[in-house]
Structure formats: structure tokens, C-alpha cells
Amino acid sequence: MKKINSLVCVTAAFFAASTALAGNVSVFGPWLGGDQENVEAVLDGYANATGNTYSYVGSDSFEQQVRIDAEAGSSANVSVFPQPGLAADFAKLGFLTPLASGTGDWVRDNYAAGQSWVDLGTYAGPDGKDNLYGFFYKIDVKSLVWYSPENFEDAGYAVPSTMEELKAFNDQIVADGSTPWCIGLGSGGATGWPATDWVEDLMLRTQSPAVYDQWVSNEIKFNDPRVVAAIEQFGAFARNEAYVSGGSGAVSTTDFRDSPKGLFSSPPQCYMHRQASFIPVFFPEGISVGEDADFFYFPAYASSNLGKPVLGAGTLFSITNDSPEAHSLIEYLQTTEAHEIWMARKGFLTPHKGVDTSVFSDPTLKKMNDILLGATTFRFDGSDLMPGGVGAGSFWTGMVDYADGASAQSVADAIQASWDALK
Amino acid sequence: MDNIVGKKSSLSWAVNISVAVLVILWLIPTIGLLVSSFRTADQISTSGWWKAFNSNEQNIIVRTANPQTQKIIDGKYVIEGMLFSSEKEMTIRVWGVSSRAIDGYIPGETAKLTKGGEITLRGDGHYRMINENPFTGSRGMRVFVTAPMAPEFTLDNYRKVLFxxxxxxxxxxxxxxxxxxxxxxxxxxxxxxxxxxxxxxxxxxxxxxxxxxxxxxxxxxxxxxxxxxxxxxxxxxxxxxxxxxxxxxxxxxxxxxxxxxxxxxxxxxxxxxxxxxxxxxxxxxxxxxxxxxxxxxxxxxxxxxxxxxxxxxxxxxxxxxxxxxxxxxxxxxxxxxxxxxxxxxxxxxxxxxxxxxxxxxxxxxxxxxxxxxxxxxxxxxx
Incomplete structure (x- = not known):
């Protein structure tokens, strides 16, 4: 009988939920598990501040589902896009509502490198006119190299501060009979993406930001010698048998979630791992960031005159089903409180200049945020900005081919061909 | 005369064998999944499920007690303790104090520490650290141990999913x-x-x-x-x-x-x-x-x-x-x-x-x- 009662309850809940309550905002995002608890804490803050209610649903196949919902007209009020490229497509198709006027000015004034965040969130609408559609919130820094300080101490190594030092350091580790890097490109259907981050980071370290921007928008071709050179720079790390744990053949088959574990094994399989700020989630149980694991900035060439470029990524909030509550949520995200709630939890970085950085749950996050705030150049993950067929397709598969031994030129040619086919 | 109704084909053994092979082939992934569901995430990522049943030698990293627990005995600073929790019985084969030489010592030997002092480790995991000067740092020291480990299974995954x-x-x-x-x-x-x-x-x-x-x-x-x-x-x-x-x-x-x-x-x-x-x-x-x-x-x-x-x-x-x-x-x-x-x-x-x-x-x-x-x-x- 009890079972039947709860069955009735569920059915009742369904009917209640299907008639939209006044003052409710529905949010659809890519976060699940621990991240879902975090975003719900922020949304709780919104509910307390405004008296509105919210409902959040996460999905691991966000990119596909958001499209189905948009096509069918069943979108949530607010959708959280992990890639600006997808949001730009949506804006063009008319699925997004422009943010309230003044939001752009606020971002320009309150975010570090504010104009670049406005530019990343501004797309052409269905009428071809540019509007601000996306509000960036929660940033990942990608230019990080993770290591175990105690292993460095045992071996008497110091953290390299320039790319020249890093390259000499690679050879030193090999000369000492160890392996410098753990690199894994495996990620199910997205296999290859970690290598695109490498190439982007090395582009920023060998070419000016302007060239990077032209590359991302295909104003210079993918098979341009400058891009091919950046791919080959990645090859200098990943295709050197002695540099990579398991040999270069293991790069494309090792899962990116498993590869950092080599840092902490006994004896260590590698000394360094280049990956974004979210990677500690995949460290073995009991590893505490700041003590067992630490990171340093993936260094730039001292000889080049490019400063300290930082590669990052981020999620943006967009309105996919217009309502006053959706706008009030975007407004709430402009308060320092909305940033500090997640800062006090885990895995959150923000370019908001007004926040109190002492609320970060651990000092390493503060250190990462300092890298973000201290960047001379900040560039968004290029593959997220390229059209989906390239940035989430041929660029990934091309990098797997390259890691498996294809030449950089042929891989770049193939990627450019796939880009031309999309035009 | 093979095809008389009611008489078994002389090739029935081939049928039986191929059925048995097919059944085993079909079952292998399921068994692997079942075994994996009783293992921890770290075990799954470090070794295959077919290795779950043998006791095999593993290299592990354990920590000594926190320096705050040190006592002064005969004018020297001493930290004593067990590396393993009491329910696990292990016999250490070799050990080390640096990630560069994880097999530098055998049980009973004494190792010099780079930061001063020395450590003696017995085969059962009991250790004793002695130093003229106080031990410093916020955490215990890493000890690299190589020991055969009994197979270990856990119900934690089911607890997490269900309860x-x-x-x-x-x-x-x-x-x-x-x-x-x-x-x-x-x-x-x-x-x-x-x-x-x-x-x-x-x-x-x-x-x-x-x-x-x-x-x-x-x-x-x-x-x-x-x-x-x-x-x-x-x-x-x-x-x-x-x-x-x-x-x-x-x-x-x-x-x-x-x-x-x-x-x-x-x-x-x-x-x-x-x-x-x-x-x-x-x-x-x-x-x-x-x-x-x-x-x-x-x-x-x-x-x-x-x-x-x-x-x-x-x-x-x-x-x-x-x-x-x-x-x-x-x-x-x-x-x-x-x-x-x-x-x-x-x-x-x-x-x-x-x-x-x-x-x-x-x-x-x-x-x-x-x-x-x-x-x-x-x-x-x-």
C-alpha cells in the first residue's frame, strides 16, 4: 500500500511540475555528482536572495540534449554551456535570448580582462546583429603542470620556470633513469581532446595572441607552417619514447582520467602531468592537493616576447527560455556572493575582481586564481571556439593520429580539409 | 546412416564444445564486471580484474605518524608506530625511504633520512624513528613498502549506490x-x-x-x-x-x-x-x-x-x-x-x-x- 502511495506521489509531483509554478527558474547544465551539489548550493543562495524557486537538471550528454530540447521547444529557462562555440550556433538559430542591457558593461568593469569575456559571450543573433548572449561563470585554467612535490624533493629537482628550463629538465630526468611525463588522450568518444590543449598552449607560447585568434577563426589555415610547428612542439613531448610513461605508443590509448595516477605510484611512473585545474578529481583516493600534489604554470619561452599566456575554458549561462526569473538569476550571478559560495567549495575559479579570495577552500585554488588574474594574455580553449565538426571532431581525431605516428603536416591538412567541408 | 531420426549425430561433441565456448565468451565480460564491482577505484585502475584473486606483490606508499607525536627518550626525539592498521597482516619484503630507491633496505635494517635522523622498520610494519633534533613538518614521512598483499574486496560501491x-x-x-x-x-x-x-x-x-x-x-x-x-x-x-x-x-x-x-x-x-x-x-x-x-x-x-x-x-x-x-x-x-x-x-x-x-x-x-x-x-x- 505504501508503494502505491508513493507511486501516486511521484505521479502527482510530475503533474505539479509540468505546470510551471510562478517564480520558478529551471536550469539545465553539464554538472553532475559533486559539481551538481556545488551548483545547487549557489542556486540555493539565489532562492534565498530572491524568494524564487529553482530546479536543476544535469546531463552528461548536455550538448546533444540541449539541442533536442531547443528544437522541440522544451528548453529550460537557463542553460549552462560548456563551449562558446555551441552557444554561438544557438544564438544564430534564435534559441537564445540576449541578456539584459547593461550586463556587458558590468562584465567589462568587474571581470579581469573584462572585454575578452564580453567578446567570448557576444554572438550574432538570427538577424545578424551582435548581442551579449552568454554570461561566464566558473572558469578552468588549463596551463598547469601537476607534480608531486615530495618526488621532486627526493630527486632534488626544482620547478622549471621557463620553457627552455623545462626542456633541459626533461633530458635531466631521462638521464637520471626516469620518465618525465604522463600523457593520456583517451576519453571515450572525445578521445584526443587533451592533445588539443597541448597544441593550443604551445601556439600561445610560440605565436602572438593575434595569430592564435586568426587560427581559431580559420583566417590562417590549420595547415599553416606556424600551426604545424606547434603540433610538432607537442610531438617533441609526446612522441619521444623516453619522455612519456609507457612509451609514445601508450599516449593515445591511456585514459586521461587514469594518466595522472602515475605521478603518485610507487615508484613514480612520471614526474609531471599537464592538465587543467579540474584534474584533482581523478587523483587516487587520499591525495591532498597542496601537500601530495601541486602544480606550476606551464612555462613560456624566455626567449620569445610573448609574456605569460594562460589558456583557459569556462562555462557560460545563457537564457534558452525567456522569463523574468531567468534574468534575475543572471543578475544574481553578478553578486560576489554567488561566486564566493562556490569558491568556498571545490574546483571553482573566477575572473571576478571584487571577490574575497580568502574564502577559497584551499590555498591551491587561490594560487590558480592568481595565475588567472596575473595572466598577460588570456585565451579561451581554441577547440571549444572552433566549429563543432573541427573542435569536437577532426581536431581530436587528428591529434590521435598524430600521437600514433602520422606526420604533423598530413594531420593539419586533413583537419583543414574537414574545416573547408563545413563552410 | 547419420541422418536417421532419433539417432544422435556423431558430431554432437562439436556442438557441445562450441556451445560451451560461446557461453564462456558471453559470460567473461559479465564476470569481469561483477568482480570489478567489488573492487575500489584505485584497484580497478591499477590492475585487471583477473588479478583480483591472487595475492600479488604490490608497491605501496604509507606514512609514518605525524611529527607532533614524537617523544623525547634519553635526550633523543623518537617516533614509534605501526605502518599498517592492525587487521591487515603483512610481511614486508623490501622497503625504502625515497621514491628514487623504493627497495633500498630489507626489514630490520636502518635507513638514514635526508632531513636528519634514521628509521628502522621491522617486517611486520613496526617502525622506530630516532633523531638528535626534533622532527619537523606537518605530516609523517613517506615509506615505500613492497609486500605481498592478500586479495581484497569491498562492499563500499554497493553501499554508495544503494545506501x-x-x-x-x-x-x-x-x-x-x-x-x-x-x-x-x-x-x-x-x-x-x-x-x-x-x-x-x-x-x-x-x-x-x-x-x-x-x-x-x-x-x-x-x-x-x-x-x-x-x-x-x-x-x-x-x-x-x-x-x-x-x-x-x-x-x-x-x-x-x-x-x-x-x-x-x-x-x-x-x-x-x-x-x-x-x-x-x-x-x-x-x-x-x-x-x-x-x-x-x-x-x-x-x-x-x-x-x-x-x-x-x-x-x-x-x-x-x-x-x-x-x-x-x-x-x-x-x-x-x-x-x-x-x-x-x-x-x-x-x-x-x-x-x-x-x-x-x-x-x-x-x-x-x-x-x-x-x-x-x-x-x-x-
Missing amino acids: DPKNVEGMGKAFLSTLTVTIPATIIPILIAAFAAYALAWMQFPGRALLVAFVVGLLVVPLQMALIPLLKLHMHIGIGKGFLGVWLAHTGFGLPLAIYLLRNYMIGLPKDIIENARIDGASDFKIFMKLILPLSFPALAAFSIFQFLWTWNDLLVAKVFLLDSSGQTEVMTAKLVELLGTKGGNWEILATSAFVSIVVPLIVFFTLQKYLVRGLLTGSIK
């Missing part, structure tokens, strides 16, 4: 949601298909053959093609996302196979009894209820197993037609995906949830399985 206070409520609700989806989504298509199959098998009307061909043709339409147009239709006529929508979708996607299967079975029923019933004045409805339905039970059971398993395991249709932004109607498959985390890769949860969600389909299968083979053969032999 974790954070998701136990959600899991219960998801279980009910799944039942709410599955039961009507199994019954509705069977009802409709049984009527349709009778009509297509035993009622005379023009265009019947074409209609059957059309239904068979629908079998090859991939459901992915229909997702967006169907959802658009649902939104347009006001059904929206919800249980009603998902029932209709499952019914629609299940009907071609159901009609095809049941029609083929019904057409194989003896013609005489149906004609007799007609002559006795029974209406079509009466024939259907009194004769066809009881006789078709194996086919109905077979199809209901198919449909039940498919709707139970379904994630795609549920995500498209059911999961709205309220989050109140989450089915079990969606809940399990959620447990996998934003970037996936929690293999231990994946393995465990596979076995959790398999329980109900197994019960259904074993209660109805005697009809399954009979039902599967419908129409293929007369």
Missing part, C-alpha cells in the same frame, strides 16, 4: 519512476498489438497484406530519427515532457515488432478451431478473447520480456521525452549516469550499478523464460 544517505532518497524515487515508466510502457503496446495482430491474421479486409508489409517496413526505421519531430508534436498538442509522453513514445517504438511477432504467432494457430467457433456464431471479439489470447500466451510473454527489458534499460527515450527541468521524474538509468560524475570514469560505480539495475529484469526473465524460447520461435516453424 548513501545523499542519494538513497533519489534512488528510491528513481526506482519508482522507472516502474511508472516501464509497466504501462509494456502493457499498452501488448494490448494494442494483440488486437492489431488478430485483425491482420484472421480478419478479411482489403489492403491487409499491404498493411502487414507497412508494419514490417516500420521495423527498420531507427527511433533516433523520430525523436525531435515526436517531441515537437508532444509539445505542440500539450502533452509536454512527462510520463504520458514517454508511455506513448515507448508504445510507438515498440508496436511494429509487437504486431509483427504476435501476427506471425497467431497466423500459425490451427485454422479449424477458429472456423468452428465462427460457425458456432462467435463474434470476432469473442474468438479473440476466448481462443486467441489464451493460445498466444507464449508469444505475449516473449514480447513482454523484450519490451520490459528495453524500457527498463532505456536512457535515450527517457532523456528526450521524460526528463524535464523539474528533475522530479528521474529514472534509474539517468540516476546511475549522474553517479558517474561530470566527466565520467567512475568505473567502480558503473560496474556496481550494472548489477543493481540488472536485478529486476533478471526476476522478470526467470519467471517468464519458459515462454521465451517458444515465443521466439513464433512463425519460424510450423
Whole structure:
């Protein structure tokens, strides 16, 4: 009988939920598990501040589902896009509502490198006119190299501060009979993406930001010698048998979630791992960031005159089903409180200049945020900005081919061909 | 003389062996999954499941006690303790104090520490650190130990999936949601298909053959093609996302196979009894209820197993037609995906949830399985 009662309850809940309550905002995002608890804490803050209610649903196949919902007209009020490229497509198709006027000015004034965040969130609408559609919130820094300080101490190594030092350091580790890097490109259907981050980071370290921007928008071709050179720079790390744990053949088959574990094994399989700020989630149980694991900035060439470029990524909030509550949520995200709630939890970085950085749950996050705030150049993950067929397709598969031994030129040619086919 | 009825073929041993090989091949992944569901994430990522049963030698890193626990004995600073918790019995083969030389010492030897002082480690994990000066640092020192380890299994994964206070409520609700989806989504298509199959098998009307061909043709339409147009239709006529929508979708996607299967079975029923019933004045409805339905039970059971398993395991249709932004109607498959985390890769949860969600389909299968083979053969032999 009890079972039947709860069955009735569920059915009742369904009917209640299907008639939209006044003052409710529905949010659809890519976060699940621990991240879902975090975003719900922020949304709780919104509910307390405004008296509105919210409902959040996460999905691991966000990119596909958001499209189905948009096509069918069943979108949530607010959708959280992990890639600006997808949001730009949506804006063009008319699925997004422009943010309230003044939001752009606020971002320009309150975010570090504010104009670049406005530019990343501004797309052409269905009428071809540019509007601000996306509000960036929660940033990942990608230019990080993770290591175990105690292993460095045992071996008497110091953290390299320039790319020249890093390259000499690679050879030193090999000369000492160890392996410098753990690199894994495996990620199910997205296999290859970690290598695109490498190439982007090395582009920023060998070419000016302007060239990077032209590359991302295909104003210079993918098979341009400058891009091919950046791919080959990645090859200098990943295709050197002695540099990579398991040999270069293991790069494309090792899962990116498993590869950092080599840092902490006994004896260590590698000394360094280049990956974004979210990677500690995949460290073995009991590893505490700041003590067992630490990171340093993936260094730039001292000889080049490019400063300290930082590669990052981020999620943006967009309105996919217009309502006053959706706008009030975007407004709430402009308060320092909305940033500090997640800062006090885990895995959150923000370019908001007004926040109190002492609320970060651990000092390493503060250190990462300092890298973000201290960047001379900040560039968004290029593959997220390229059209989906390239940035989430041929660029990934091309990098797997390259890691498996294809030449950089042929891989770049193939990627450019796939880009031309999309035009 | 090999093909005399009733005599076993001389090649029956080949059949038996190939059946045995096929069964083992099919079972291997399942067994691997079952073993993995009792292992921790770290075990899964470091060694294969087939190694789970042997005690094998492992290199592990353990820490000595915190420097704050040091005592002064005879004017020297001393830290004493056990590296392993008491319930684990281990015998250390070699050990070391630096990641560069993890096998530098054998039990009983004393190692010099780079930061001053020395450590002596016994084979059972008991250690003693002595230093002229106080030990410093916020944490204990790393000790690298190589020891044979007994196989270890854990129930933690099942605890996390089923009883974790954070998701136990959600899991219960998801279980009910799944039942709410599955039961009507199994019954509705069977009802409709049984009527349709009778009509297509035993009622005379023009265009019947074409209609059957059309239904068979629908079998090859991939459901992915229909997702967006169907959802658009649902939104347009006001059904929206919800249980009603998902029932209709499952019914629609299940009907071609159901009609095809049941029609083929019904057409194989003896013609005489149906004609007799007609002559006795029974209406079509009466024939259907009194004769066809009881006789078709194996086919109905077979199809209901198919449909039940498919709707139970379904994630795609549920995500498209059911999961709205309220989050109140989450089915079990969606809940399990959620447990996998934003970037996936929690293999231990994946393995465990596979076995959790398999329980109900197994019960259904074993209660109805005697009809399954009979039902599967419908129409293929007369």
C-alpha cells in the first residue's frame, strides 16, 4: 500500500511540475555528482536572495540534449554551456535570448580582462546583429603542470620556470633513469581532446595572441607552417619514447582520467602531468592537493616576447527560455556572493575582481586564481571556439593520429580539409 | 546412416564444445564486471580484474605518524608506530625511504633520512624513528613498502549506490519512476498489438497484406530519427515532457515488432478451431478473447520480456521525452549516469550499478523464460 502511495506521489509531483509554478527558474547544465551539489548550493543562495524557486537538471550528454530540447521547444529557462562555440550556433538559430542591457558593461568593469569575456559571450543573433548572449561563470585554467612535490624533493629537482628550463629538465630526468611525463588522450568518444590543449598552449607560447585568434577563426589555415610547428612542439613531448610513461605508443590509448595516477605510484611512473585545474578529481583516493600534489604554470619561452599566456575554458549561462526569473538569476550571478559560495567549495575559479579570495577552500585554488588574474594574455580553449565538426571532431581525431605516428603536416591538412567541408 | 531420426549425430561433441565456448565468451565480460564491482577505484585502475584473486606483490606508499607525536627518550626525539592498521597482516619484503630507491633496505635494517635522523622498520610494519633534533613538518614521512598483499574486496560501491544517505532518497524515487515508466510502457503496446495482430491474421479486409508489409517496413526505421519531430508534436498538442509522453513514445517504438511477432504467432494457430467457433456464431471479439489470447500466451510473454527489458534499460527515450527541468521524474538509468560524475570514469560505480539495475529484469526473465524460447520461435516453424 505504501508503494502505491508513493507511486501516486511521484505521479502527482510530475503533474505539479509540468505546470510551471510562478517564480520558478529551471536550469539545465553539464554538472553532475559533486559539481551538481556545488551548483545547487549557489542556486540555493539565489532562492534565498530572491524568494524564487529553482530546479536543476544535469546531463552528461548536455550538448546533444540541449539541442533536442531547443528544437522541440522544451528548453529550460537557463542553460549552462560548456563551449562558446555551441552557444554561438544557438544564438544564430534564435534559441537564445540576449541578456539584459547593461550586463556587458558590468562584465567589462568587474571581470579581469573584462572585454575578452564580453567578446567570448557576444554572438550574432538570427538577424545578424551582435548581442551579449552568454554570461561566464566558473572558469578552468588549463596551463598547469601537476607534480608531486615530495618526488621532486627526493630527486632534488626544482620547478622549471621557463620553457627552455623545462626542456633541459626533461633530458635531466631521462638521464637520471626516469620518465618525465604522463600523457593520456583517451576519453571515450572525445578521445584526443587533451592533445588539443597541448597544441593550443604551445601556439600561445610560440605565436602572438593575434595569430592564435586568426587560427581559431580559420583566417590562417590549420595547415599553416606556424600551426604545424606547434603540433610538432607537442610531438617533441609526446612522441619521444623516453619522455612519456609507457612509451609514445601508450599516449593515445591511456585514459586521461587514469594518466595522472602515475605521478603518485610507487615508484613514480612520471614526474609531471599537464592538465587543467579540474584534474584533482581523478587523483587516487587520499591525495591532498597542496601537500601530495601541486602544480606550476606551464612555462613560456624566455626567449620569445610573448609574456605569460594562460589558456583557459569556462562555462557560460545563457537564457534558452525567456522569463523574468531567468534574468534575475543572471543578475544574481553578478553578486560576489554567488561566486564566493562556490569558491568556498571545490574546483571553482573566477575572473571576478571584487571577490574575497580568502574564502577559497584551499590555498591551491587561490594560487590558480592568481595565475588567472596575473595572466598577460588570456585565451579561451581554441577547440571549444572552433566549429563543432573541427573542435569536437577532426581536431581530436587528428591529434590521435598524430600521437600514433602520422606526420604533423598530413594531420593539419586533413583537419583543414574537414574545416573547408563545413563552410 | 547419420541422418536417421532419433539417432544422435556423431558430431554432437562439436556442438557441445562450441556451445560451451560461446557461453564462456558471453559470460567473461559479465564476470569481469561483477568482480570489478567489488573492487575500489584505485584497484580497478591499477590492475585487471583477473588479478583480483591472487595475492600479488604490490608497491605501496604509507606514512609514518605525524611529527607532533614524537617523544623525547634519553635526550633523543623518537617516533614509534605501526605502518599498517592492525587487521591487515603483512610481511614486508623490501622497503625504502625515497621514491628514487623504493627497495633500498630489507626489514630490520636502518635507513638514514635526508632531513636528519634514521628509521628502522621491522617486517611486520613496526617502525622506530630516532633523531638528535626534533622532527619537523606537518605530516609523517613517506615509506615505500613492497609486500605481498592478500586479495581484497569491498562492499563500499554497493553501499554508495544503494545506501548513501545523499542519494538513497533519489534512488528510491528513481526506482519508482522507472516502474511508472516501464509497466504501462509494456502493457499498452501488448494490448494494442494483440488486437492489431488478430485483425491482420484472421480478419478479411482489403489492403491487409499491404498493411502487414507497412508494419514490417516500420521495423527498420531507427527511433533516433523520430525523436525531435515526436517531441515537437508532444509539445505542440500539450502533452509536454512527462510520463504520458514517454508511455506513448515507448508504445510507438515498440508496436511494429509487437504486431509483427504476435501476427506471425497467431497466423500459425490451427485454422479449424477458429472456423468452428465462427460457425458456432462467435463474434470476432469473442474468438479473440476466448481462443486467441489464451493460445498466444507464449508469444505475449516473449514480447513482454523484450519490451520490459528495453524500457527498463532505456536512457535515450527517457532523456528526450521524460526528463524535464523539474528533475522530479528521474529514472534509474539517468540516476546511475549522474553517479558517474561530470566527466565520467567512475568505473567502480558503473560496474556496481550494472548489477543493481540488472536485478529486476533478471526476476522478470526467470519467471517468464519458459515462454521465451517458444515465443521466439513464433512463425519460424510450423
